[in-house]
Amino acid sequence: MLEELKRIVYEANMELPKRGLITYTWGNVSGIDRDQGLFVIKPSGVDYEELKPEDMVVMDLDGNQVEGKLRPSSDTATHLELYKAFKEIGGIVHTHSPIATAWAQAGRPLPCYGTTHADYFYGEIPCARNLTEKETRDGYEKNTGAVIIETFKDRNPMHVPAVLCKNHGPFTWGTDAANAVHNAVVLEEIARMNLMTEQLNPSVLPAPQFMQDKHFMRKHGPNAYYGQTKES
Amino acid sequence: MLEELKRIVYEANMELPKRGLITYTWGNVSGIDRDQGLFVIKPSGVDYEELKPEDMVVMDLDGNQVEGKLRPSSDTATHLELYKAFKEIGGIVHTHSPIATAWAQAGRPLPCYGTTHADYFYGEIPCARNLTEKETRDGYEKNTGAVIIETFKDRNPMHVPAVLCKNHGPFTWGTDAANAVHNAVVLEEIARMNLMTEQLNPSVLPAPQFMQDKHFMRKHGPNAYYGQTKES
Amino acid sequence: MLEELKRIVYEANMELPKRGLITYTWGNVSGIDRDQGLFVIKPSGVDYEELKPEDMVVMDLDGNQVEGKLRPSSDTATHLELYKAFKEIGGIVHTHSPIATAWAQAGRPLPCYGTTHADYFYGEIPCARNLTEKETRDGYEKNTGAVIIETFKDRNPMHVPAVLCKNHGPFTWGTDAANAVHNAVVLEEIARMNLMTEQLNPSVLPAPQFMQDKHFMRKHGPNAYYGQTKES
Amino acid sequence: MLEELKRIVYEANMELPKRGLITYTWGNVSGIDRDQGLFVIKPSGVDYEELKPEDMVVMDLDGNQVEGKLRPSSDTATHLELYKAFKEIGGIVHTHSPIATAWAQAGRPLPCYGTTHADYFYGEIPCARNLTEKETRDGYEKNTGAVIIETFKDRNPMHVPAVLCKNHGPFTWGTDAANAVHNAVVLEEIARMNLMTEQLNPSVLPAPQFMQDKHFMRKHGPNAYYGQTKES
Numbered sequence: 001m002l003e004e005l006k007r008i009v010y011e012a013n014m015e016l017p018k019r020g021l022i023t024y025t026w027g028n029v030s031g032i033d034r035d036q037g038l039f040v041i042k043p044s045g046v047d048y049e050e051l052k053p054e055d056m057v058v059m060d061l062d063g064n065q066v067e068g069k070l071r072p073s074s075d076t077a078t079h080l081e082l083y084k085a086f087k088e089i090g091g092i093v094h095t096h097s098p099i100a101t102a103w104a105q106a107g108r109p110l111p112c113y114g115t116t117h118a119d120y121f122y123g124e125i126p127c128a129r130n131l132t133e134k135e136t137r138d139g140y141e142k143n144t145g146a147v148i149i150e151t152f153k154d155r156n157p158m159h160v161p162a163v164l165c166k167n168h169g170p171f172t173w174g175t176d177a178a179n180a181v182h183n184a185v186v187l188e189e190i191a192r193m194n195l196m197t198e199q200l201n202p203s204v205l206p207a208p209q210f211m212q213d214k215h216f217m218r219k220h221g222p223n224a225y226y227g228q229t230k231e232s
Numbered sequence: 233m234l235e236e237l238k239r240i241v242y243e244a245n246m247e248l249p250k251r252g253l254i255t256y257t258w259g260n261v262s263g264i265d266r267d268q269g270l271f272v273i274k275p276s277g278v279d280y281e282e283l284k285p286e287d288m289v290v291m292d293l294d295g296n297q298v299e300g301k302l303r304p305s306s307d308t309a310t311h312l313e314l315y316k317a318f319k320e321i322g323g324i325v326h327t328h329s330p331i332a333t334a335w336a337q338a339g340r341p342l343p344c345y346g347t348t349h350a351d352y353f354y355g356e357i358p359c360a361r362n363l364t365e366k367e368t369r370d371g372y373e374k375n376t377g378a379v380i381i382e383t384f385k386d387r388n389p390m391h392v393p394a395v396l397c398k399n400h401g402p403f404t405w406g407t408d409a410a411n412a413v414h415n416a417v418v419l420e421e422i423a424r425m426n427l428m429t430e431q432l433n434p435s436v437l438p439a440p441q442f443m444q445d446k447h448f449m450r451k452h453g454p455n456a457y458y459g460q461t462k463e464s
Numbered sequence: 465m466l467e468e469l470k471r472i473v474y475e476a477n478m479e480l481p482k483r484g485l486i487t488y489t490w491g492n493v494s495g496i497d498r499d500q501g502l503f504v505i506k507p508s509g510v511d512y513e514e515l516k517p518e519d520m521v522v523m524d525l526d527g528n529q530v531e532g533k534l535r536p537s538s539d540t541a542t543h544l545e546l547y548k549a550f551k552e553i554g555g556i557v558h559t560h561s562p563i564a565t566a567w568a569q570a571g572r573p574l575p576c577y578g579t580t581h582a583d584y585f586y587g588e589i590p591c592a593r594n595l596t597e598k599e600t601r602d603g604y605e606k607n608t609g610a611v612i613i614e615t616f617k618d619r620n621p622m623h624v625p626a627v628l629c630k631n632h633g634p635f636t637w638g639t640d641a642a643n644a645v646h647n648a649v650v651l652e653e654i655a656r657m658n659l660m661t662e663q664l665n666p667s668v669l670p671a672p673q674f675m676q677d678k679h680f681m682r683k684h685g686p687n688a689y690y691g692q693t694k695e696s
Numbered sequence: 697m698l699e700e701l702k703r704i705v706y707e708a709n710m711e712l713p714k715r716g717l718i719t720y721t722w723g724n725v726s727g728i729d730r731d732q733g734l735f736v737i738k739p740s741g742v743d744y745e746e747l748k749p750e751d752m753v754v755m756d757l758d759g760n761q762v763e764g765k766l767r768p769s770s771d772t773a774t775h776l777e778l779y780k781a782f783k784e785i786g787g788i789v790h791t792h793s794p795i796a797t798a799w800a801q802a803g804r805p806l807p808c809y810g811t812t813h814a815d816y817f818y819g820e821i822p823c824a825r826n827l828t829e830k831e832t833r834d835g836y837e838k839n840t841g842a843v844i845i846e847t848f849k850d851r852n853p854m855h856v857p858a859v860l861c862k863n864h865g866p867f868t869w870g871t872d873a874a875n876a877v878h879n880a881v882v883l884e885e886i887a888r889m890n891l892m893t894e895q896l897n898p899s900v901l902p903a904p905q906f907m908q909d910k911h912f913m914r915k916h917g918p919n920a921y922y923g924q925t926k927e928s
Contacts, residue, residue: 023421024414025459026348045459074450074458096348098421102428105345106436113569114631116490116560133442140446167346167439182488189487189562195428196566196659204570207631210597214604218538226538227489227509255885256878257923258812277923306914306922328812330885334892337809338900365906372910399810399903427892577801578863580722580792646720653719653794660798660891668802671863674829678836682770690770691721691741 001067002040002058005033009040009091010053012177016095017048019185027095028073031177032083034090037061039083043070074141081145082173086157091177093184096169099191103127104164110190111206113197117190118207118215119226120183122159126151130166144168159216162187233299234272234290237265241272241323242285244409248327249280251417259327260305263409264315266322269293271315275302306373313377314405318389323409325416328401331423335359336396342422343438345429349422350439350447351458352415354391358383362398376400391448394419465531466504466522469497473504473555474517476641480559481512483649491559492537495641496547498554501525503547507534538605545609546637550621555641557648560633563655567591568628574654575670577661581654582671582679583690584647586623590615594630608632623680626651697763698736698754701729705736705787706749708873712791713744715881723791724769727873728779730786733757735779739766770837777841778869782853787873789880792865795887799823800860806886807902809893813886814903814911815922816879818855822847826862840864855912858883 012029016022025048030041040056057068063080065072073079079092103110110125112118128151135143148163148171161183162172172187174180197204206212219226244261248254257280262273272288289300295312297304305311311324335342342357344350360383367375380395380403393415394404404419406412429436438444451458476493480486489512494505504520521532527544529536537543543556559565567574574589576582592615599607612627612635625647626636636651638644661668670676683690708725712718721744726737736752753764759776761768769775775788799806806821808814824847831839844859844867857879858868868883870876893900902908915922 023417043460070460071457096425098425099428101346101348102425102432105425105429105439106433108432114565115633116565130440130443133440136442136446140450167443169346169348185487193560193562193566193569195432196563197569199431199663200566200572200659201570207569208594208597210600211594211631214600218604225535228507228534255881275924302924303921328889330889331892333810333812334889334896337889337893337903338897340896362904362907365904368906368910372914399907401811427896431895578797579865580797649719657792657794657798657801660795661801663895664798664804664891665802671801672826672829674832675826675863678832682836689767692739692766 002033002036002038003053005031005040006056006058007053009042009056009177010051012091012093012181013042013051014048015178015181016093016184019181021095021097021184021188022048023096027093028075028079029091029093029177029181030073030076030079031091031180032089038066039079041072041076041079043068044073046070075144077139077141078145078148078171081142082148082171085145085149086152086173088158088175089161089173089180090175091180092171092173093177093180094169094171095184095188097184097188097191099195100164100170100187101168102195103191104169105167107166108164110164110187110194112212113194113204114207115211115215116186116193118212119219120186121162121190122156122216122220123212124206125160125162125164125187126155127164127166159220234265234268234270235285237263237272238288238290239285241274241288241409242283244323244325244413245274245283246280247410247413248325248416251413253327253329253416253420254280255328259325260307260311261323261325261409261413262305262308262311263323264321270298271311273304273308273311275300276305278302307376309371309373310377310380310403313374314380314403317377317381318384318405320390320407321393321405321412322407323412324403324405325409325412326401326403327416327420329416329420329423331427332396332402332419333400334427335423336401337399339398340396342396342419342426344444345426345436346439347443347447348418348425350444351451352418353394353422354388354448354452355444356438357392357394357396357419358387359396359398391452466497466500466502467517469495469504470520470522471517473506473520473641474515476555476557476645477506477515478512479642479645480557480648483645485559485561485648485652486512487560491557492539492543493555493557493641493645494537494540494543495555496553502530503543505536505540505543507532508537510534539608541603541605542609542612542635545606546612546635549609549613550616550637552622552639553625553637553644554639555644556635556637557641557644558633558635559648559652561648561652561655563659564628564634564651565632566659567655568633569631571630572628574628574651574658576676577658577668578671579675579679580650580657582676583683584650585626585654586620586676586680586684588670589624589626589628589651590619591628591630623684698729698732698734699749701727701736702752702754703749705738705752705873706747708787708789708877709738709747710744711874711877712789712880715877717791717793717880717884718744719792723789724771724775725787725789725873725877726769726772726775727787727876728785734762735775737768737772737775739764740769742766771840773835773837774841774844774867777838778844778867781841781845782848782869784854784871785857785869785876786871787876788867788869789873789876790865790867791880791884793880793884793887795891796860796866796883797864798891799887800865801863803862804860806860806883806890808908809890809900810903811907811911812882812889814908815915816882817858817886818852818912818916819908820902821856821858821860821883822851823860823862855916
C-alpha cells in the first residue's frame with residue numbers, strides 16, 4: 001500500500017540526519033496522497049540507522065492508523081491538522097534543528113534580512129504563540145496544529161512554508177516530503193545567517209520590500225527564470 | 233570478570249569522540265553492576281584510538297581496584313561518590329564538551345527554554361558551587377562528588393540527570409552507561425540552543441511550567457506515549 | 465569548444481560544496497578566455513552532485529549564449545558586467561556562504577583586523593549599496609554588476625578581490641576561476657574571525673597600516689617572498 | 697640527514713589540517729635536534745595534500761639552510777629566535793586557527809576560566825604587543841620572535857606554552873613537534889570555550905587560583921597522577 005510514497009517519505013526522513021538537522025530521533029517527515037486521502041509518516045522514536053521504508057506508518061485524515069506495525073510519530077496529530085487546513089501542501093517536516101529552535105525558544109519571528117530568505121519565504125517566518133495550559137493538557141499535538149493554522153489565518157502557507165512554535169521548534173512544509181525537507185534545511189541556514197546578522201548590526205532592518213519581491217518572484221512567480229524549468 | 237559490562241562501558245566511551253564531545257582524552261564513562269557492587273571505568277589518559285574493551289578497569293565501592301592493569305580515570309573517586317549516593321543510576325559520564333563547559337565556566341545553571349530540554353531534564357540543570365581551597369587540597373575528586381550530591385539534596389537525580397561543575401565541566405548519568413552518554417549529547421545540544429536563545433532575546437524567560445510538565449511526562453511519566461514501548 | 469576552460473570552471477564549481485561554502489545550488493563560478501572574449505559559467509539551479517563539465521555554458525561578452533544546452537546561471541549578467549569592467553580578472557565566484565552573507569545582510573564592510581586578511585585583501589572589503597527600486601526592476605542582475613563597479617571606482621579590484629552586496633551576499637574574483645574560489649574561501653574564514661573579534665572586543669580597531677602593508681606586500685608585492693615562486 | 701625528525705615534523709604538520717586548525721597553507725610546524733643544533737621546518741606555501749617528509753627543510757641555529765630543495769616557511773626566523781631563547785622547547789607551531797586568531801585580533805590575553813585551560817597552561821595566555829613600524833620594516837619575522845621573548849621575560853615558557861601575537865595569530869610550543877601541535881589544538885578549544893563563557897557571563901572572573909594550581913600540578917607537577925606514567 002502506497003509503497004512509492006513510503007519510499008519517498010523514508011528517503012526524506014533519512015535526509016534529516018544527513019543534512020545535520022537531527023540529533024538522535026528528534027524529527028519526523030510525512031507525505032500525503034491527496035487522491036486517496038492518506039498520509040505516510042515516520043514511526044515514533046526509531047533510530048534513523050535502523051529505519052526502513054516498510055516501517056513507515058499509513059494514516060487516514062480521520063487520524064486512524066491504516067497500516068504499519070509501529071506507532072506513528074507522537075506529532076502525528078499536528079501533521080493531520082496541517083494537511084486538513086493547508087490543502088496545497090504535500091509534505092511536512094518537524095525538527096529541533098538547533099538554530100531555528102533557538103529562535104523559537106527566543107519567541108521571535110525570523111525577519112527577512114536578505115535574498116537567501118526571499119528566494120524561499122515571502123516575508124518574515126512567524127513564531128506561533130504558546131499553547132494555553134488547557135490546550136496543552138487536552139490534545140496537545142492537535143492543538144499545536146490548530147495554533148499554527150491560527151498563525152496563518154492571514155498568510156499563504158505556500159508563500160511562507162515554515163513556522164516556529166514558541167519554546168518548541170520549527171515545522172516546515174512543501175509541495176512534497178522532499179521539498180518540505182529542502183525548506184527545513186534552508187530555514188536552519190537563514191536562522192544561522194540572521195543570528196550573526198543581528199550580532200554584527202543590532203539595529204539592522206529587513207531587506208527592502210522591492211528586493212524581497214524581486215527574489216521571491218524570480219524563483220516562484222509566473223515569470224520565474226531561476227533553474228532549468230519553471231517550478232510546478 | 234564483568235566482560236559484558238566492560239564491553240558496554242568501552243562502547244559508551246567510544247561514543248564520545250564519535251559524537252564530537254571529546255578532544256584527545258578529555259572524558260570518561262563508567263557503568264555499574266549493582267548486584268556485585270562493582271563498577272567499570274575507563275583508564276586514565278589513554279587515546280581513544282588505542283582503547284580496547286579489556287583495558288577497562290574494575291573498581292569496588294570502597295575504591296579498590298579489583299581488576300585491570302592500567303590506572304583508572306583520575307576522576308574515579310567522583311564516580312564512586314555518585315554511585316554510592318544516587319542508588320538508581322547505572323552509568324556516569326564526564327566530558328569537557330565545549331558549550332556545556334562554557335556554561336560551567338560562566339557559573340550558570342542551564343534554564344529550561346524549550347521542549348528539547350523538557351523531554352530529558354525536568355527543570356533547570358544546576359551549576360554546582362566551587363570547592364573550597366581545603367576541599368580542593370584534601371581529596372579533590374571525592375569532594376567533587378560530594379559537592380554534586382550536596383547540589384542534589386532537594387532534587388531527584390533521575391529527573392535531572394546532569395550537573396555543571398563550576399569552572400570545570402559537566403557530569404551526566406543515566407540508567408546505564410549508554411543512557412548517560414545519550415544525556416551528555418543532549419546536554420551539549422541544549423547548551424548550544426540556549427546560548428543562542430539568550431543572544432536572540434536577552435530577557436527570555438523559561439518555558440511555561442505546564443509545557444515543561446507535558447513534555448517530560450510524555451516521555452518519562454507513567455503514561456508515556458513517545459517511542460515504541462514505555463521506558464523502563 | 466573551450467574544453468579545458470570548461471573543465472577548470474567545472475572543478476572550481478565543485479570546490480564550493482567541498483569547502484562548505486554552498487547549500488544546495490546557491491552559488492556559481494565562471495572563468496574567462498580573454499583572447500577569445502568568451503566566458504564559461506555554471507548552468508542555473510543544477511545539483512552539484514549531477515553537474516558535469518559538459519554542462520558548463522559558454523557566453524560571449526555581448527551576453528549571447530554561444531554553447532550549452534542548459535540555461536546559464538541567473539547571475540550571468542552580473543559576471544558579464546564585471547568581466548567587461550575589471551580587465552585583469554580571470555574568474556568570478558558568487559556564493560551565499562553564511563558568515564560573509566551575514567556581514568552583507570548587516571550592511572557592513574569587513575575591516576582588516578589582522579594578517580590573515582592582509583595576506584589577501586589590501587584594506588577593508590567594501591559593502592556595495594542596495595540597488596534602487598528602479599535598478600531592481602529593470603535589469604536586476606546587470607545592475608548588481610554596475611553597483612559593484614561603482615563601489616570599486618576608487619579601488620583596484622586586484623588588490624581587493626571581493627565585495628559584499630548588501631542584503632544579498634559576496635562576490636569574489638581572481639586571476640582565474642580557481643583563484644576566485646580560493647578568495648571566496650578566505651573571505652568566509654576572515655568573516656568568521658572578524659565576527660568573533662568584535663564579540664571579544666567591541667571597540668577593536670583595524671590592524672596598523674604598516675602591518676597591513678607588510679603582509680600584503682610579502683605575498684603580492686614585487687619582492688614577495690611567500691611560497692616557492694613569485695606569484696604572477 | 698635527520699630522517700627521523702623530518703618524518704616526525706612532517707606528521708606533526710599533517711595533523712594541523714586533520715584537526716581543523718588550517719585553511720590552505722596557513723601554518724607551519726618545526727622540531728629541533730638540540731644535540732646537533734639543527735631544526736626541521738615545513739617549506740613555504742606548499743599544499744598539505746602534496747607535502748612529503750623529504751620536502752622538510754633543515755636549518756641551523758645561525759639561520760642557514762642546511763638541506764632541502766624548497767624554501768623554508770616564511771616564519772622560519774621566528775622559530776629560530778624562539779629555539780635560541782627557550783632552551784627547553786623541542787617543537788613550535790604557528791597557525792591562524794580561527795578562534796585563537798580572533799582573540800589575537802581583539803588584542804586580548806586568554807584568561808583561565810576553568811580546568812581545561814589549567815590542565816595545560818598555568819595562568820593566562822599572554823597577547824604579545826604589536827611590532828613597531830621599524831620592527832616591522834627591518835626583520836619582521838625575527839622581531840616577531842623577539843617580541844614573544846620579551847612577553848615571556850617574567851614567565852616560564854614551559855608552563856605557558858602558547859602566545860597570541862596581536863593582529864596576527866597564535867604560536868604554541870612543547871617538548872617536541874607533536875606536543876606543540878597538541879597544545880595548538882587545546883589552545884583553539886579553550887579559545888572557543890572562553891568566547892562562549894564571556895557571552896554567557898560578561899562579568900565572569902578567572903577560576904580560583906588554588907583550583908588552577910591543583911589541575912596544573914595534577915598533570916605536570918612532581919606528583920602528577922593523570923595518565924599512565926608521569927610525564928617526562
